[in-house]
Amino acid sequence: MSATRVRVGLLGCGNVGGALAEVLLADRERIARRTGTDLELRAVAVRDIARPRPAALPADLLTLDAGAVVSDPGVDLVVEVMGGIEPARSLVLAALGAGKPVVTANKELLASCGAELWGAAARAGRDLLFEAAVAGGVPLIRPLRESLAGERIRRVLGIVNGTTNYILSGMAESGATYAEALAEAQQLGLAEADPTADVEGFDAAAKAAIIANVAFGAGVVAGEVDREGIASIGPDDITAARRLGFAIKLLAVVEEIDGAIAARVHPAMVPLTHPLASVRGSFNAVFVEGATVGDLMFLGRGAGGAPSASAVLGDLLDAAHNLSVGGSGRTPALAALPRRPIEDLVGAYYLTLDVVDRPGVLHAVSGVLGAHSVSVRSMEQEGADEGARLVFVTHPACERDVQACLRELHGLDAVRRIGGLIRVVDQ
Amino acid sequence: MSATRVRVGLLGCGNVGGALAEVLLADRERIARRTGTDLELRAVAVRDIARPRPAALPADLLTLDAGAVVSDPGVDLVVEVMGGIEPARSLVLAALGAGKPVVTANKELLASCGAELWGAAARAGRDLLFEAAVAGGVPLIRPLRESLAGERIRRVLGIVNGTTNYILSGMAESGATYAEALAEAQQLGLAEADPTADVEGFDAAAKAAIIANVAFGAGVVAGEVDREGIASIGPDDITAARRLGFAIKLLAVVEEIDGAIAARVHPAMVPLTHPLASVRGSFNAVFVEGATVGDLMFLGRGAGGAPSASAVLGDLLDAAHNLSVGGSGRTPALAALPRRPIEDLVGAYYLTLDVVDRPGVLHAVSGVLGAHSVSVRSMEQEGADEGARLVFVTHPACERDVQACLRELHGLDAVRRIGGLIRVVDQ
Numbered sequence: 054m055s056a057t058r059v060r061v062g063l064l065g066c067g068n069v070g071g072a073l074a075e076v077l078l079a080d081r082e083r084i085a086r087r088t089g090t091d092l093e094l095r096a097v098a099v100r101d102i103a104r105p106r107p108a109a110l111p112a113d114l115l116t117l118d119a120g121a122v123v124s125d126p127g128v129d130l131v132v133e134v135m136g137g138i139e140p141a142r143s144l145v146l147a148a149l150g151a152g153k154p155v156v157t158a159n160k161e162l163l164a165s166c167g168a169e170l171w172g173a174a175a176r177a178g179r180d181l182l183f184e185a186a187v188a189g190g191v192p193l194i195r196p197l198r199e200s201l202a203g204e205r206i207r208r209v210l211g212i213v214n215g216t217t218n219y220i221l222s223g224m225a226e227s228g229a230t231y232a233e234a235l236a237e238a239q240q241l242g243l244a245e246a247d248p249t250a251d252v253e254g255f256d257a258a259a260k261a262a263i264i265a266n267v268a269f270g271a272g273v274v275a276g277e278v279d280r281e282g283i284a285s286i287g288p289d290d291i292t293a294a295r296r297l298g299f300a301i302k303l304l305a306v307v308e309e310i311d312g313a314i315a316a317r318v319h320p321a322m323v324p325l326t327h328p329l330a331s332v333r334g335s336f337n338a339v340f341v342e343g344a345t346v347g348d349l350m351f352l353g354r355g356a357g358g359a360p361s362a363s364a365v366l367g368d369l370l371d372a373a374h375n376l377s378v379g380g381s382g383r384t385p386a387l388a389a390l391p392r393r394p395i396e397d398l399v400g401a402y403y404l405t406l407d408v409v410d411r412p413g414v415l416h417a418v419s420g421v422l423g424a425h426s427v428s429v430r431s432m433e434q435e436g437a438d439e440g441a442r443l444v445f446v447t448h449p450a451c452e453r454d455v456q457a458c459l460r461e462l463h464g465l466d467a468v469r470r471i472g473g474l475i476r477v478v479d480q
Numbered sequence: 481m482s483a484t485r486v487r488v489g490l491l492g493c494g495n496v497g498g499a500l501a502e503v504l505l506a507d508r509e510r511i512a513r514r515t516g517t518d519l520e521l522r523a524v525a526v527r528d529i530a531r532p533r534p535a536a537l538p539a540d541l542l543t544l545d546a547g548a549v550v551s552d553p554g555v556d557l558v559v560e561v562m563g564g565i566e567p568a569r570s571l572v573l574a575a576l577g578a579g580k581p582v583v584t585a586n587k588e589l590l591a592s593c594g595a596e597l598w599g600a601a602a603r604a605g606r607d608l609l610f611e612a613a614v615a616g617g618v619p620l621i622r623p624l625r626e627s628l629a630g631e632r633i634r635r636v637l638g639i640v641n642g643t644t645n646y647i648l649s650g651m652a653e654s655g656a657t658y659a660e661a662l663a664e665a666q667q668l669g670l671a672e673a674d675p676t677a678d679v680e681g682f683d684a685a686a687k688a689a690i691i692a693n694v695a696f697g698a699g700v701v702a703g704e705v706d707r708e709g710i711a712s713i714g715p716d717d718i719t720a721a722r723r724l725g726f727a728i729k730l731l732a733v734v735e736e737i738d739g740a741i742a743a744r745v746h747p748a749m750v751p752l753t754h755p756l757a758s759v760r761g762s763f764n765a766v767f768v769e770g771a772t773v774g775d776l777m778f779l780g781r782g783a784g785g786a787p788s789a790s791a792v793l794g795d796l797l798d799a800a801h802n803l804s805v806g807g808s809g810r811t812p813a814l815a816a817l818p819r820r821p822i823e824d825l826v827g828a829y830y831l832t833l834d835v836v837d838r839p840g841v842l843h844a845v846s847g848v849l850g851a852h853s854v855s856v857r858s859m860e861q862e863g864a865d866e867g868a869r870l871v872f873v874t875h876p877a878c879e880r881d882v883q884a885c886l887r888e889l890h891g892l893d894a895v896r897r898i899g900g901l902i903r904v905v906d907q
Contacts, residue, residue: 076630078770084630087697087813101539127767184627190773192627199626200611200619203503203519204510217647249849270514287547328779331758345503346617348788349780353773363773367627407592 056091056156059373062153063097064119064144065135068183069158070097071107072358073365078109086368089147090373096122119371123148130372133157142166153379154372158185158361164275167266168387175384179374182368182382187260188258188337190360193366196265197341198260198383205344206268208308210321210478213260215355216244216251216333217283217303217435221320222333225291225300231284243335246274253282254303254318260303261316268307268341271314272387278305279317279395279410286320290405290473293435293444294322294341297403300330301475313393322403322477329478396453400479402431403446404455405472410441414467418443419460425454446477459477481519487512489555489580490524491546491571492562496585496612497524497715498534498786503772505536511793517800519744523549523847525562550575557799559792560584561612567594573881576604581799585612585788591686591702594693595814600765602811609795609809614687615640615764617787618780624694624768625810633695635735637905642762643671643678644710644730648747649760651718652727658713666714672706680709680837681730681745684763688732688743689856693736695768698741699814704782705732705907706744706822713747717832717900720862720871721749724830728902738822744902749904754846756905823880828857830873832899833883833889839866845870873904 057124062075067359077094077150085091097110099117106115116122123131123144131148133139133155141162148155157163163170174181184194188211197206212218216238220341221235237250238244250256258278265273270375283303288467294301298403323330328350332338337355342348354360375381407416415432422429427450435442447455455474488504499705504511504521507668512518524537525546533542542548550558550571558575562568568589573580575854576602590597590613601608611621615638624633645667650661662679665671677683685705692700716886721728726749734743750757755777756778759765764782769775781787802808835841842859847873849856855875862869882901889895 072772080632081632083632088810089813127903192623195627196619196623197796200622200791202515202792203507203793205510206508215668254604308528328758331755343790345499345786347781347784347787349618349777349778350777351619355778357774359772360774362629363770364627366630366772370629371626374810378805380807383515383801386516446504 056085056089057377058091059371059376060093060095060124060127061312061369062095062125062131064122064133065133066097066099066106067134068358068433069361069365070134072132072362075107075109076362076366078107085327086414088370090226090370092369092373095128095365096125097382097386098122120147123153124151129153129376130369131155132369133159134365138162138165140185142170143395143430145170145181146173148186149173149181150181150236152177152179154180154366154376155374156182156368158183158365160259162188167263168272168434171384171387173276174381175364176338179379180372181384182372184368185361185364187263188339188353189355189357190352190363191337191355192338192364193339193349193351195262196351201341201343202345202383204346206309206341207344208270208306209264209339209343211260211264211330212250212302212327212329213305213337213338213339213355214257214303215337218332218337219243219335220252221283221286221301221303224286224288225295226342228288229284230288252284254280257266257305257318261318265307265314265385267313269309269390270387272389273316277392279319281319283320284440285473287473290475294403297431298325299477300325302329304478310393311327313391315395315398317395320475322475324478324480325478327478332404339381368381375397396456398452399449401447401449401477402455403477406443406468407470408443409467409469410438411467415443417465417467418462423459425458426450427454427458446448483512483516484800484804485520486803487520487522487554487556488521488796489549489552490547490556491558491560493524493526494561495785496792497561500561501790502514502534502795505534511557515797517797519800522555523552525549526586528772532637540639544814546571547574550580551578551676554758555770556580557796557803558582559796563588565589565592567598572597572608572748573600576600576608578605579604579606581607581803583609583795583799585610585792586587587686587690591689594690595672595699596812599813601808605808606868607799607808608811609799611795612788612791614690615766615778615780616784617790618766618778618782619791620766620778621694628770628773629810630766631773631906633736633768634693634771635733635769636691636766637731637756638687638691638766639729639756640764640766641678641684641730642764642878643703645759645764646670646762647679648710648713648728649732651713652722657715657749658711670707674773680713684730684732684745688734690834691732692734692741692743693814696736696741696817697814698817700741700743704743704819706746708746710747714900716904717901720832723831724858724873725752726750727752727754727905729756737820739819740818742820742822742825744822746757747902749797751905751907754905754907758808826876828874828876830900830902830904832852833870833895834897834899835868835870836894836896837865838894842870842895844892845889848885848892852885853877854881857858869899
């Protein structure tokens with residue numbers, strides 16, 4: 054079988070782009086033999102020509118002009134790994150407009166402008182593939198879009214940010230504080246100097262929006278995702294969680310409830326018997342609950358140049374095949390499904406209160422809970438005197454009622470501080 | 481968007497076929513709206529018209545004549561879930577010959593006749609899809625064929641038989657003997673009255689052959705897979721394994737070593753920190769090690785009508801899309817890669833010997849091991865007197881040398897019985 058040549062224009066040559074270029078240059082012949090598609094790296098647009106690049110990358114492929122790569126008649130297919138909204142958005146639209154399939158790893162772009170870009174891809178009859186945008190190297194988007202295209206998906210629970218999972222796993226395994234675990238992650242290059250996007254859940258929220266669109270066709274953008282980070286999680290919460298049979302994980306949760314979509318990111322109590330509980334270090338894992346298929350989990354490396362480059366390569370081969378047979382795969386059909394705001398959700402809660410250690414405190418606190426229809430499944434007191442703390446796990450309750458409790462508890466003399474409020478995942 | 485109608489002929493209406501028919505009948509409108517493909521169930525071939533069927537299945541769809549379903553000009557696409565080699569093989573070939581894509585869940589057929597059938601599909605330019613044949617509802621085949629098409633896969637480790645995983649998990653969690661755990665699995669309908677295909681590893685070997693073909697293009701058939709079952713695993717092995725930091729799992733292992741393929745099924749010591757170790761009950765999980773992507777794991781329900789029907793439905797929608805654009809997806813290209821027989825493999829081993837409890841026995845045994853270049857990583861004696869047993873874990877050694885040791889140890893007076901020999905998975 055002689056291989057079909059497809060000429061690739063690469064926009065961006067950082068972590069992911071560099072790793073992809075290395076694979077394309079080193080493995081071109083093997084890939085062509087194995088897949089029947091000969092991927093020729095034709096041009097690479099960068100912001101800085103002088104920056105060090107993979108040794109095998111010929112210098113004459115580099116250019117500063119990304120627009121020229123897209124419009125080059127010698128480029129059949131465009132890979133966008135530059136990140137950010139602009140100029141990525143305009144370049145992707147231009148490529149699709151010129152009939153060129155696009156592969157992107159740009160979660161920020163898709164989480165903000167997905168509907169516009171998928172619409173452009175559908176009109177052009179060309180692929181816009183984005184496996185690397187969620188959970189890096191883990192094949193997730195293709196299984197959701199294709200294998201589970203007909204499945205009635207009920208809920209998706211994802212550990213989709215490796216940095217925060219590394220921090221939370223480190224706290225659980227070594228007893229470190231949040232600040233210590235974050236500093237270690239920064240030393241290892243797993244967290245940025247400014248870790249906000251990771252630890253405050255912005256990165257995970259972008260991925261939640263993409264999951265909502267792919268798994269449910271919901272038309273969600275990143276800004277609509279309810280979001281809470283991990284900075285307030287303390288070693289005490291981790292210890293109490295384990296004693297109660299849970300691990301604390303930052304989860305992206307997307308679910309359909311009576312035809313409405315709820316999408317959120319927050320720390321969650323995951324039962325230790327749940328497969329997500331044992332996902333350690335910087336691994337990502339996405340748990341999918343389907344009506345027919347039951348429970349599925351996809352696990353792997355969610356970040357890093359090489360794993361993401363592997364995902365881009367899979368998309369490239371898919372898009373190249375579709376291009377050679379003159380069509381495209383299926384694009385997600387988005388409907389603007391109604392939203393279910395987090396206040397309307399029902400679940401169990403873990404709640405800690407630093408209290409004055411004197412008789413009658415539990416009575417006062419439980420009175421507030423009861424008045425708001427929040428029923429207690431378990432309560433234990435940790436410490437005493439100045440260090441007295443009540444740890445509650447509730448029965449399923451409505452978030453609105455729980456938030457009303459918190460406001461009222463703030464006003465109680467006996468409550469010195471409201472500690473963690475962490476949502477419990479039901480299994 | 482108006483949906484494209486595709487008319488489906490179903491061959492077989494047992495566990496999987498019945499569940500698929502139910503989904504197609506109950507969810508047809510939702511699936512058409514969501515995917516743009518309207519799947520019409522046109523005819524169902526069964527062996528016994530009188531057997532109870534899903535309530536919603538119109539009786540006039542049933543026929544005894546599978547050949548007529550395949551050749552019916554009103555059928556665009558054929559689903560084969562009857563199982564067995566013939567007549568399934570002839571029917572699949574006839575469908576492809578008539579230009580009709582085929583979706584099958586038939587692992588036995590693919591593990592024996594895969595090369596012939598994929599060849600026929602490639603010649604016909606039509607899809608032959610088989611997601612449900614390995615790990616039931618778990619999306620594995622599509623990620624391997626598409627997402628990882630360009631990946632240099634090094635090794636695949638799979639828990640691909642739910643029955644044996646249920647038995648081994650049950651032994652580990654309750655301390656049951658093999659016979660007790662098997663009886664429980666039979667009571668729950670998780671094991672057949674004759675459990676040979678599961679417990680002796682035949683089912684897993686068929687799946688290993690399919691994995692070898694999809695992940696490595698190796699041209700392996702089921703009969704070439706080295707195979708060993710779980711019937712000799714005792715509670716003592718499970719206990720010793722846990723003490724040494726392992727869980728015992730029946731694994732299908734396929735790897736490429738210096739261009740040669742090794743495919744085998746056997747019980748294995750899996751480090752407790754490995755994601756496969758915590759796969760419990762009747763779940764399946766497949767762990768993929770790639771050069772670029774790193775480690776991946778896919779987990780879910782490996783058997784049961786509904787999960788397998790979900791996998792078939794995903795294939796159906798894919799094949800229907802490809803049919804409507806007038807082509808097919810990519811078929812695995814098989815090369816007859818050289819085989820690496822199990823005797824040539826190198827790994828660590830867990831070995832137990834029931835011995836006479838007297839001085840000098842360890843010296844005699846270790847002399848045999850040393851003479852065959854098998855080096856000991858750890859040794860402990862369990863029990864004493866009549867119940868004395870030596871438990872060894874070796875450093876990596878060649879299987880041929882280990883087998884030679886066993887033959888010589890058989891001849892030692894001090895060795896009363898050779899217990900388990902279980903291969904250790906390196907991480």
